[in-house]
Amino acid sequence: YAPININAKQKLIQNFLPKINNWSICDSFCASFQLKTKDKDLYLSFIKNYLNSPNEYELRFAIVMLLDYYLTEDFADNTLQLVYNTKDISYSVNMAKAWAFSKYFAFYPDKGLNFLQTKSLSKDVFKMTCQKIRDSHRVSSRYKEALKNL
Numbered sequence: 032y033a034p035i036n037i038n039a040k041q042k043l044i045q046n047f048l049p050k051i052n053n054w055s056i057c058d059s060f061c062a063s064f065q066l067k068t069k070d071k072d073l074y075l076s077f078i079k080n081y082l083n084s085p086n087e088y089e090l091r092f093a094i095v096m097l098l099d100y101y102l103t104e105d106f107a108d109n110t111l112q113l114v115y116n117t118k119d120i121s122y123s124v125n126m127a128k129a130w131a132f133s134k135y136f137a138f139y140p141d142k143g144l145n146f147l148q149t150k151s152l153s154k155d156v157f158k159m160t161c162q163k164i165r166d167s168h169r170v171s172s173r174y175k176e177a178l179k180n181l
Contacts (some may be wrong), residue, residue, distance in 0.1 A: 034145055037070060047060070051089075052086070054091060054126075057091050057092055058095055060092070061092060063094050064099075064100075065174075066099075070155060071106070074096075075106075078097060079113065081093035082094075087120060087121045087123055090120060094114055094117060094127040094130075094131055095130075097110045097113060097131060098130060098131035102131070102135055107138065111126050111131070111132070111135050114128055114131045115132075115152075119153050119155070122155075125153070125156050126159055128160075128161055129156050129160040129162075132152075132160040132163075136164050136174070137167050137169040137170050138169075140174045145176075153161065161178050164178060166176065
């Protein structure tokens with residue numbers, strides 16, 4: 032919430048990320064982040080820097096930031112591909128990926144179903160994604176039924 036410029040804010044984030052040691056701190060940090068629409072492009076390149084991080088919570092930070100702020104119509108397809116291209120390095124990262132894929136599915140069900148039909152997800156991420164979709168109140172029973180055929 033600090034009223035400072037983007038470069039100073041990104042430096043503070045860089046210093047904080049190595050201190051994250053669990054999913055709760057990671058996700059609450061991301062959720063409380065106030066990303067302004069006008070700053071989305073500037074932050075996207077910053078976030079992309081963490082998509083190949085070997086650090087579990089730095090990678091989770093990037094995925095959660097993408098799913099929280101970049102599943103809008105203008106960024107969603109690119110965001111989905113960015114998340115898809117990340118490595119499955121831990122349960123926490125895989126769950127974040129499943130969360131992103133299920134949220135995309137909820138927002139764009141036809142495209143989400145096509146994604147699940149055409150992309151090769153790891154067995155764990157696929158199972159987690161389908162479970163999150165089945166548990167969602169945003170997804171119609173018609174689409175939940177379609178999942179059974181995958």
